[in-house]
Amino acid sequence: MSDATKSARSIALTKAWARRRAETAAAKAAGLPTPEPNTKRNKSARSKGNAETTENEISNWEARPTCLCGCGGELVRHKNPIRQKLFIVGHDARLKSTAAKVIRGELPRTAISNTTRELRNRIGFLRTRPELIAAFEIKQGSTQVK
Ligand SMILES: [Zn+2]
Numbered sequence: 796m797s798d799a800t801k802s803a804r805s806i807a808l809t810k811a812w813a814r815r816r817a818e819t820a821a822a823k824a825a826g827l828p829t830p831e832p833n834t835k836r837n838k839s840a841r842s843k844g845n846a847e848t849t850e851n852e853i854s855n856w857e858a859r860p861t862c863l864c865g866c867g868g869e870l871v872r873h874k875n876p877i878r879q880k881l882f883i884v885g886h887d888a889r890l891k892s893t894a895a896k897v898i899r900g901e902l903p904r905t906a907i908s909n910t911t912r913e914l915r916n917r918i919g920f921l922r923t924r925p926e927l928i929a930a931f932e933i934k935q936g937s938t939q940v941k
Contacts, residue, residue: 915931
Protein backbone atom coordinates (compact mmCIF):
# COMPACT_ATOMS: atom_id res chain seq x y z
CA MET A 796 0.00 0.00 0.00
CA SER A 797 1.65 3.17 -1.14
CA ASP A 798 1.04 6.63 0.17
CA ALA A 799 -0.16 7.60 -3.28
CA THR A 800 -3.03 5.04 -3.13
CA LYS A 801 -4.05 6.20 0.33
CA SER A 802 -4.13 9.83 -0.59
CA ALA A 803 -6.02 9.12 -3.81
CA ARG A 804 -8.75 7.48 -1.74
CA SER A 805 -8.86 10.29 0.78
CA ILE A 806 -9.02 12.86 -2.01
CA ALA A 807 -12.00 11.02 -3.50
CA LEU A 808 -13.73 10.98 -0.11
CA THR A 809 -13.01 14.63 0.49
CA LYS A 810 -14.44 15.45 -2.93
CA ALA A 811 -17.59 13.42 -2.25
CA TRP A 812 -18.16 15.20 1.05
CA ALA A 813 -17.55 18.58 -0.53
CA ARG A 814 -20.12 17.77 -3.23
CA ARG A 815 -22.65 16.69 -0.60
CA ARG A 816 -22.12 19.83 1.45
CA ALA A 817 -22.51 21.96 -1.68
CA GLU A 818 -25.76 20.17 -2.58
CA THR A 819 -27.16 20.67 0.92
CA ALA A 820 -26.19 24.32 0.90
CA ALA A 821 -27.78 24.78 -2.53
CA ALA A 822 -31.01 23.17 -1.33
CA LYS A 823 -31.07 25.45 1.71
CA ALA A 824 -30.39 28.51 -0.40
CA ALA A 825 -33.23 27.53 -2.73
CA GLY A 826 -35.55 27.25 0.26
CA LEU A 827 -36.18 23.54 -0.26
CA PRO A 828 -37.48 21.62 2.73
CA THR A 829 -35.33 19.04 4.46
CA PRO A 830 -36.43 15.48 3.70
CA GLU A 831 -39.53 14.45 5.63
CA PRO A 832 -39.35 11.62 8.13
CA ASN A 833 -40.88 8.35 7.07
CA THR A 834 -44.48 8.79 8.22
CA LYS A 835 -45.44 5.28 7.15
CA ARG A 836 -43.08 3.88 9.75
CA ASN A 837 -44.51 6.25 12.38
CA LYS A 838 -47.99 5.00 11.56
CA SER A 839 -47.18 1.34 12.08
CA ALA A 840 -45.29 2.10 15.29
CA ARG A 841 -48.07 4.12 16.85
CA SER A 842 -49.68 3.00 20.06
CA LYS A 843 -53.27 3.65 21.04
CA GLY A 844 -54.14 6.30 23.60
CA ASN A 845 -50.74 7.99 23.42
CA ALA A 846 -51.12 11.78 23.60
CA GLU A 847 -47.79 12.44 21.90
CA THR A 848 -48.66 10.14 19.02
CA THR A 849 -52.02 11.88 18.70
CA GLU A 850 -50.34 15.25 18.36
CA ASN A 851 -47.99 13.83 15.75
CA GLU A 852 -50.87 12.37 13.83
CA ILE A 853 -52.72 15.66 13.75
CA SER A 854 -49.65 17.66 12.77
CA ASN A 855 -48.73 15.06 10.13
CA TRP A 856 -52.23 15.32 8.78
CA GLU A 857 -52.15 19.12 8.81
CA ALA A 858 -48.86 19.07 6.95
CA ARG A 859 -50.21 16.63 4.35
CA PRO A 860 -54.00 16.46 4.63
CA THR A 861 -55.69 13.41 3.16
CA CYS A 862 -59.37 12.59 2.82
CA LEU A 863 -60.78 11.49 6.19
CA CYS A 864 -63.00 8.83 4.63
CA GLY A 865 -59.92 6.64 4.57
CA CYS A 866 -59.44 6.50 0.78
CA GLY A 867 -56.02 8.15 1.20
CA GLY A 868 -56.75 10.80 -1.42
CA GLU A 869 -54.64 13.92 -0.97
CA LEU A 870 -56.33 17.25 -0.25
CA VAL A 871 -55.20 20.74 -1.10
CA ARG A 872 -53.59 22.19 2.00
CA HIS A 873 -55.21 25.37 3.28
CA LYS A 874 -53.26 27.87 5.37
CA ASN A 875 -56.26 28.47 7.60
CA PRO A 876 -57.01 25.22 9.48
CA ILE A 877 -60.66 26.25 9.86
CA ARG A 878 -61.05 26.36 6.09
CA GLN A 879 -59.07 23.17 5.50
CA LYS A 880 -61.18 20.68 3.56
CA LEU A 881 -61.51 17.30 5.26
CA PHE A 882 -62.85 15.28 2.36
CA ILE A 883 -62.62 14.86 -1.35
CA VAL A 884 -65.94 16.16 -2.72
CA GLY A 885 -68.65 13.63 -1.88
CA HIS A 886 -66.49 11.48 0.39
CA ASP A 887 -68.09 12.78 3.59
CA ALA A 888 -71.01 10.52 2.59
CA ARG A 889 -68.64 7.53 2.56
CA LEU A 890 -67.47 8.28 6.09
CA LYS A 891 -71.08 8.76 7.19
CA SER A 892 -71.95 5.32 5.91
CA THR A 893 -68.80 3.79 7.47
CA ALA A 894 -69.72 5.37 10.82
CA ALA A 895 -73.28 4.04 10.60
CA LYS A 896 -71.92 0.54 9.89
CA VAL A 897 -69.50 0.76 12.83
CA ILE A 898 -72.42 1.66 15.09
CA ARG A 899 -74.50 -1.23 13.74
CA GLY A 900 -71.54 -3.55 14.29
CA GLU A 901 -71.16 -4.32 10.58
CA LEU A 902 -67.63 -2.91 10.52
CA PRO A 903 -64.90 -2.96 13.19
CA ARG A 904 -64.10 0.29 15.00
CA THR A 905 -60.74 0.27 13.23
CA ALA A 906 -62.59 1.04 9.98
CA ILE A 907 -62.28 4.67 11.11
CA SER A 908 -58.65 5.78 11.36
CA ASN A 909 -57.17 7.29 14.52
CA THR A 910 -56.51 10.53 12.67
CA THR A 911 -60.18 10.76 11.67
CA ARG A 912 -61.18 10.18 15.30
CA GLU A 913 -58.82 12.90 16.50
CA LEU A 914 -60.29 15.35 14.01
CA ARG A 915 -63.93 14.48 14.74
CA ASN A 916 -64.65 17.93 16.20
CA ARG A 917 -64.00 19.42 12.77
CA ILE A 918 -66.34 17.07 10.92
CA GLY A 919 -69.41 19.08 9.99
CA PHE A 920 -71.87 16.22 9.56
CA LEU A 921 -71.39 15.12 13.17
CA ARG A 922 -73.25 18.27 14.18
CA THR A 923 -76.23 17.32 12.07
CA ARG A 924 -75.93 13.57 12.74
CA PRO A 925 -74.88 13.47 16.43
CA GLU A 926 -75.93 9.82 16.66
CA LEU A 927 -72.83 8.99 14.60
CA ILE A 928 -70.38 10.50 17.13
CA ALA A 929 -70.26 7.20 19.02
CA ALA A 930 -68.34 5.65 16.11
CA PHE A 931 -65.58 8.26 16.58
CA GLU A 932 -65.09 8.03 20.31
CA ILE A 933 -61.63 7.18 21.53
CA LYS A 934 -61.51 4.45 24.12
CA GLN A 935 -58.38 5.01 26.19
CA GLY A 936 -56.13 1.99 26.55
CA SER A 937 -58.69 -0.41 25.20
CA THR A 938 -59.23 -1.95 21.81
CA GLN A 939 -62.10 -4.14 22.96
CA VAL A 940 -65.28 -3.94 20.93
CA LYS A 941 -68.47 -4.49 22.84
ZN1 LIG B 1 -62.07 9.79 0.49
